[in-house]
Amino acid sequence: MAFSIGSDFSASFTQDSDEVKEMFCEVCDKHDKQYAPAEGFCEECFEYLCGTCIKYHKIYIKSHTIKDNDNMPQDFCLQKCSVHQDKLVKFYCQDCKKFACTECKTQDHGNCSMVSHLPTLVPGIENSKEIKELTENLDTFMKDLENTEKHVNINMKCVASQETVTLDKVMKKKKEILSVFDKHQKKVIQDFDKKIEETLKRLxxxxxxxxxxxxxxxxxxxxxxxxxxxxxxxxxxxxxKNDEKNFAGNHRENL
Incomplete structure (x- = not known):
C-alpha cells in the first residue's frame, strides 16, 4: 500500500491526506491503459510490475533484480510527471530541489550527486525514538512477566490474579505502541506533503x-x-514622390 498524492498536482492537496491506494503495474498502465495491482518492483527499471509483466521481464531481461510484493518499496507519490505524461514521479534531486521521473533523472540530473528514490526519503518509523523507548519498556515488562511465571507453582490464586493484570498491561502497551506508530506515520506523511506543496508553489x-x-x-x-x-x-x-517629381520634370523638358 502507498500514499497517493493524486493524478493532478494542482488538485493534489485538496485530497484527504490519509487516502491510501495500491501500487499498480506501470507497464499495463502505460501501454494498455489498464489497471493491474503491482506484485513486484524492478530495481533497475524503477518500475512496479504485475504478475504477468514480471514473468516476461524475467524471461527477456534476466539480469534485472525483481523484488516481490513483500519486499518492494512503497512509494508515497502516484503523481504523473508533467513533462513525461506516462511516467510516475519517483525521485527527488536535493541538488536541484526538483522532483523527477526516470526520464527526467536520466536527462536532467545525470551529473547530480543527491538524487534519491522517494521512499528512501521517508524516515524509518520503526527506528523512531518513541518506538525504541516503548520496545525497551516492553522488554522490561516481559522480564517482569517471566518472574511472575516462576511463582505459578507457589500460589495458583496469585497467578490467576497476576494473569489478569498482565494481560491488561499487554493490551495497554499494545495500544500505546500502535498509537505512537500511527501519530509518527501521519507526521511523516504530512511533512512530505508540505515539502511537495512548497516545491509546487515555487515552480x-x-x-x-x-x-x-x-x-x-x-x-x-x-x-x-x-x-x-x-x-x-x-x-x-x-x-x-521623388520618382513622380523627376518624371514631371523630364516631361516638361521634353515639351
Whole structure:
C-alpha cells in the first residue's frame, strides 16, 4: 500500500491526506491503459510490475533484480510527471530541489550527486525514538512477566490474579505502541506533503515569471517589427514622390 498524492498536482492537496491506494503495474498502465495491482518492483527499471509483466521481464531481461510484493518499496507519490505524461514521479534531486521521473533523472540530473528514490526519503518509523523507548519498556515488562511465571507453582490464586493484570498491561502497551506508530506515520506523511506543496508553489511562481518575461519580449519584438514596417513605408513613399517629381520634370523638358 502507498500514499497517493493524486493524478493532478494542482488538485493534489485538496485530497484527504490519509487516502491510501495500491501500487499498480506501470507497464499495463502505460501501454494498455489498464489497471493491474503491482506484485513486484524492478530495481533497475524503477518500475512496479504485475504478475504477468514480471514473468516476461524475467524471461527477456534476466539480469534485472525483481523484488516481490513483500519486499518492494512503497512509494508515497502516484503523481504523473508533467513533462513525461506516462511516467510516475519517483525521485527527488536535493541538488536541484526538483522532483523527477526516470526520464527526467536520466536527462536532467545525470551529473547530480543527491538524487534519491522517494521512499528512501521517508524516515524509518520503526527506528523512531518513541518506538525504541516503548520496545525497551516492553522488554522490561516481559522480564517482569517471566518472574511472575516462576511463582505459578507457589500460589495458583496469585497467578490467576497476576494473569489478569498482565494481560491488561499487554493490551495497554499494545495500544500505546500502535498509537505512537500511527501519530509518527501521519507526521511523516504530512511533512512530505508540505515539502511537495512548497516545491509546487515555487515552480508555479517560476512559471508565472517566465511567462511574463516571454510576453514582455513578444511586445518588444512586435513594436520593433511595427517600427521597421512604418520606416520602410515612409522610405517607399519618399521614393515614390521623388520618382513622380523627376518624371514631371523630364516631361516638361521634353515639351
Amino acid at each position: 508555479k511562481q517560476q512559471k508565472k515569471e517566465k511567462i511574463e518575461k516571454l510576453q514582455e519580449h513578444q511586445r518588444k519584438l512586435e513594436k520593433l517589427l511595427n517600427d521597421e514596417e512604418n520606416e520602410i513605408k515612409k522610405k517607399i513613399q519618399t521614393m515614390k
